[in-house]
Amino acid sequence: MTSQHASGPQDPPTTPIPLPLLTHPAAPERGPERRRGRLRVTALALAAGLLGGGVGVAGGYLVADRDQGVVTSPGAAPVNAASTSLTGVENAAAVASRSVVDVAWSTGRSGAEGSGVILTADGAVLTNNHVVEGAVATGAPITVTLPDGAKRPARVVGRDGGSDLAVLRVDGASGLTPAQFGDSAGLRVGQQVVAIGSPLGLEGTVTSGIVSALDRSVSGRTDLGTAVSYRGVQTDAPINKGNSGGALVDLSGRVVGINSAIATSDTSDGSIGIGFAIPADQARQVADRILGAAR
Numbered sequence: 001m002t003s004q005h006a007s008g009p010q011d012p013p014t015t016p017i018p019l020p021l022l023t024h025p026a027a028p029e030r031g032p033e034r035r036r037g038r039l040r041v042t043a044l045a046l047a048a049g050l051l052g053g054g055v056g057v058a059g060g061y062l063v064a065d066r067d068q069g070v071v072t073s074p075g076a077a078p079v080n081a082a083s084t085s086l087t088g089v090e091n092a093a094a095v096a097s098r099s100v101v102d103v104a105w106s107t108g109r110s111g112a113e114g115s116g117v118i119l120t121a122d123g124a125v126l127t128n129n130h131v132v133e134g135a136v137a138t139g140a141p142i143t144v145t146l147p148d149g150a151k152r153p154a155r156v157v158g159r160d161g162g163s164d165l166a167v168l169r170v171d172g173a174s175g176l177t178p179a180q181f182g183d184s185a186g187l188r189v190g191q192q193v194v195a196i197g198s199p200l201g202l203e204g205t206v207t208s209g210i211v212s213a214l215d216r217s218v219s220g221r222t223d224l225g226t227a228v229s230y231r232g233v234q235t236d237a238p239i240n241k242g243n244s245g246g247a248l249v250d251l252s253g254r255v256v257g258i259n260s261a262i263a264t265s266d267t268s269d270g271s272i273g274i275g276f277a278i279p280a281d282q283a284r285q286v287a288d289r290i291l292g293a294a295r
Contacts (some may be wrong), residue, residue, distance in 0.1 A: 035266065069252035088251055092194040093206040095253025098147050099179035100246055102198045103127050103154070107140035115197030115246030116144065116168065117255060119287055123152075123173030126287050127245030128260050129159045129166040130222045136160060140244050145203055149176075158290035161226035164260055165283060167290045179247060182254030184279035187211050187233060195237040195259055195275070197246025208274075211238030218261060218276050233257045239275035248277040258283045 038064060066201055086094050102111040103125070114131030114224050118124070125144060144154045152170045159166040170176075191211045199205050213234040220228050239262050248257035257277025265272050 002131050007034050089174055089208045090193055090251050092251045092253045096196050096247050097204055098177040101125055102145035102203045103245060105135035105140045105142045112243040113201055113242055117179045119177050120178055121176050123170030125168040125170060127165045129161050131245050132156055132166050133222055133224055154176045157294045162287045163230055163286050164228045165286045167287055176179045180254045181280050182250050182256045184256045184281045187214060187256055192251055193235055194239055194249050195243060196240050197243035197259060199242040200238035201242055205239040209235050212236050214285055217231050230278050233273050233279055236273040238271040240271050256280045
């Protein structure tokens, strides 16, 4: 994939947006980039690196200290929306947070941390392939942190590299709350959505925004060279490295997308209001196929 540079104003691109995927930020490499003005799409929304709060960013370390004023919900059972009068973003967070987990692995100096969505009560979890691809390649153990804070080992059931999806099985899990899936084909531009995941390792973080565009053509390669291509949902809900594999939900708390990628600027590797999610309809089909093949 070669670099392309815009020479002046142009219509929105109809060719896929290239997204080189970062999975080893202790020494991240910048892949090919496509410029429109000062924007470059360079990084997948994945927090990969030292576990326990340290997240590699642009060759350095950003330490996310959960005791210094950062408001998240790690280790706490979400509010039962059925027993309250919550509406809007609060309702979406209360419903969907019960079904979003943290996914992490490490070995030596490499590792990754992302998010996942619970599919079944007995521990099937959907995440991005790029979150766990390195673990498969190195044989590193995978740990899933459940919504109640419990940490459990997990194994990869199956992967679909092209759609950047993977299904895990959490060992010894029971009584989990499966996510409710919505109809991503019915999404509307301007519709309010909520992103839930573990940006920078901060489990249970909730952000909100809108659907900015639909049917965006997104493509690229993972750090290990796997080609990725999908028609994505674009959102301005803040998504950062670590949100990969987490849920994009509507205000009813139904999953309408699996957060997977962000655009970054020349000055920031964090959210600039352009994120991409794999549509829930596609994600559910791939997950069902993987689980069916494993039976």
